[in-house]
Amino acid sequence: MPANPELLASIKNQVCYTNLVYERVNKKLKVDLALPEIKKLVQDILSDDQTTVEKRGKNYYVSGLNFSTRLTIN
Template structure:
């Protein structure tokens, strides 16, 4: 998993709209650079990475954050807060 984390971090890219989407979905207000740092830290400390279909789902259960990344071009698609199983 460490090799995959390194590959994702080295090749990750962003679109202009994804910064706004991440701020909205995570209910935060960060600059583009701060979002990039947040995403890289989330990936570095990921608890689980799943490759489902055309996406990687990078989960960090410590921060309850999931980053969705396109597996072909390593473009960030979105970020979500993970829900606790007991809080459905």
Template sequence: MDKTEILNNICYTKLVYDRINKKLKSNYSKTEIETLLFAILKETHEQDFQKIGKNFYVSNVRNNIKITINSNTYRIITVDRLIKTKK
């Protein structure tokens, strides 16, 4: 898995923007979503990139976000908030 390759090839479908806004309870524009996710992926340590099956899962605790990316097409599938565990 190569983080640079993901950053260079990341892409989106028309439907994913609405899905991301719904999951994040936000109303970002397409450009804002792309800018935000690129910045999060760029700052996330490569050790927090996991390949499971056909997807990459990128967890960024600082932004409380998990990004799911198709490992063949580099297409963003969805974004989820990380579940915070109580100590």
């Protein structure tokens, strides 16, 4: 579904990062990004006008089409 700008803004303002998040991002993308780089990537995806969001159960699946990346937000 097309991204709801208000929903994405809310997610962007409330997203938090744990060490597990950093580890998973690096593992899934097969990279070794520093913490600030991961935060920037997530914020860039959430800010992009090509981003879509889908709610399934308690999770939001945010797809950054320009980044070929999907974020799972719970």
